[in-house]
Amino acid sequence: MTPEAFEKLVAEGMNRIPERFRKKIDNLAVMVEDEPSDEELASVGIKKGTGETLLGLYEGVPPVKSAYREFPDRIVIFRLPILEMARSSEDVPGIVADTVRHEIAHHFGMTDKEIEKIENGKNG
Numbered sequence: 001m002t003p004e005a006f007e008k009l010v011a012e013g014m015n016r017i018p019e020r021f022r023k024k025i026d027n028l029a030v031m032v033e034d035e036p037s038d039e040e041l042a043s044v045g046i047k048k049g050t051g052e053t054l055l056g057l058y059e060g061v062p063p064v065k066s067a068y069r070e071f072p073d074r075i076v077i078f079r080l081p082i083l084e085m086a087r088s089s090e091d092v093p094g095i096v097a098d099t100v101r102h103e104i105a106h107h108f109g110m111t112d113k114e115i116e117k118i119e120n121g122k123n124g
Contacts, residue, residue, distance in 0.1 A: 055081050
């Protein structure tokens with residue numbers, strides 16, 4: 001999959017975020033990179049060479065925790081790990097959309113545990 005086609009999937013993933021949340025997204029840059037750097041892996045406790053990787057990464061301070069943000073928060077979606085995870089090209093759009101949704105949830109201050117509960121259908 002070309003980088004341009006992948007970026008289009010990320011844009012489509014952003015468009016799939018419910019409008020009531022998209023309206024509240026402010027001061028956020030969404031980017032695509034081929035793969036996470038050693039520093040990005042280390043920032044979430046992953047050591048290179050362990051077989052673990054990142055599909056996406058949120059960097060910033062959720063607006064619910066601070067009103068002042070000089071620089072934009074940043075979400076990075078990593079193309080190569082997603083392509084490696086997909087069993088077929090038909091899987092890629094869903095993985096991208098799920099990754100975008102997951103990172104947007106971090107932007108709104110949700111933890112991985114909270115996101116996992118929602119993803120698993122457990123709201124309490």
